Amino acid sequence: MGDAAQQSRSARAAYFAALPWGQILEDAAQLSAVCRHDGQLADYIPALARVAPDQFGIAVATLDGSIHSVEDCATRFSIQSISKVFLLSLAYRSYGESLWERVRQAPSTNPFNSLIELELERGIPRNPFLNPGALVVTDALLSRHTHLESAMVALLRELAGSAGINYDSEVFNSELRCASRHFAAAHLMQSHGNFSNVVSEVVRAYCASCAIEASCVELARAGLFLANGGRAIEGGRQLLSAHEAQRVCALMLTTGTYEYSGMTAFAIGLPTKSGVGGGVLAILPGRGSICIWSPRLDARGNSVRAMKALELISNAAGLSLFA
Numbered sequence: 001m002g003d004a005a006q007q008s009r010s011a012r013a014a015y016f017a018a019l020p021w022g023q024i025l026e027d028a029a030q031l032s033a034v035c036r037h038d039g040q041l042a043d044y045i046p047a048l049a050r051v052a053p054d055q056f057g058i059a060v061a062t063l064d065g066s067i068h069s070v071e072d073c074a075t076r077f078s079i080q081s082i083s084k085v086f087l088l089s090l091a092y093r094s095y096g097e098s099l100w101e102r103v104r105q106a107p108s109t110n111p112f113n114s115l116i117e118l119e120l121e122r123g124i125p126r127n128p129f130l131n132p133g134a135l136v137v138t139d140a141l142l143s144r145h146t147h148l149e150s151a152m153v154a155l156l157r158e159l160a161g162s163a164g165i166n167y168d169s170e171v172f173n174s175e176l177r178c179a180s181r182h183f184a185a186a187h188l189m190q191s192h193g194n195f196s197n198v199v200s201e202v203v204r205a206y207c208a209s210c211a212i213e214a215s216c217v218e219l220a221r222a223g224l225f226l227a228n229g230g231r232a233i234e235g236g237r238q239l240l241s242a243h244e245a246q247r248v249c250a251l252m253l254t255t256g257t258y259e260y261s262g263m264t265a266f267a268i269g270l271p272t273k274s275g276v277g278g279g280v281l282a283i284l285p286g287r288g289s290i291c292i293w294s295p296r297l298d299a300r301g302n303s304v305r306a307m308k309a310l311e312l313i314s315n316a317a318g319l320s321l322f323a
């Protein structure tokens with residue numbers, strides 16, 4: 001990077017760190033409260049339907065290590081599909097560009113658990129954030145990690161700087177008991193030659209990764225490496241190259257909130273990944289990351305209030321990548 005580019009990057013990071021976060025987050029919490037009762041809990045995983053639905057928290061992490069937060073920002077919740085960002089990062093690190101022989105980088109207008117395109121497109125999932133895509137990524141990882149579950153928890157702990165992060169075994173067992181579609185997707189990919197490991201082992205590792213619990217503060221910290229050119233803030237490990245981190249962010253923008261991704265780019269303008277636990281993680285390249293959590297979901301599986309709050313924050317602070 002040239003001197004001028006480096007200077008403008010540092011100025012952007014400093015501007016972001018100095019925003020009046022206390023006020024911005026209070027306003028977003030207050031204004032998003034109009035939709036606090038909108039949406040449904042993810043009852044297809046029974047343990048998630050037992051979560052207290054009115055919880056809400058926000059945490060912003062900046063590259064200088066500061067955290068700004070409001071409300072239930074320290075309460076751990078099920079990260080669900082947000083884990084796909086970390087699964088993808090581990091697999092990309094391990095396989096490099098050859099990963100894209102098994103999963104594409106295209107958006108989809110079908111739901112995250114749909115199998116329709118998978119059959120039509122010969123067992124190659126559209127992208128790594130759809131469930132079939134994340135299962136293929138998990139399959140690739142299992143070929144190189146004998147203890148993938150522990151590797152995922154260790155990665156989250158390292159990136160968040162928080163030794164308390166762990167799985168929720170109740171959520172894990174609850175999802176595993178209702179995992180017919182995961183098995184169907186995996187077997188379909190296997191029939192097309194795009195699967196290497198024992199299906200049940202891959203499904204277990206995938207469900208375990210989704211059942212990791214973390215708070216808004218922990219997830220915002222864990223996402224910082226993507227804002228920091230692939231380098232962890234905690235410990236300084238270069239997890240991905242800057243180019244790879246940029247590509248993971250591009251996928252989060254174009255596919256991270258599923259059928260809503262076009263609207264996410266339009267209304268929020270940031271790489272964003274949602275999970276059916278109600279969490280939303282947004283990356284601000286070169287600046288920081290934001291995690292918002294509220295359990296009630298829209299029909300696409302994105303948190304209603306968290307997406308609203310993210311839109312309010314992005315607009316109030318002028319955070320869109322296109323601003």
Ligand code: DON
Nearest residue numbers: 080081112210274275276301
């Ligand atoms: O595989 C599933 O269905 C869940 N473990 C994760 C889905 C999810 O979080 C979708 N995102 N909003």
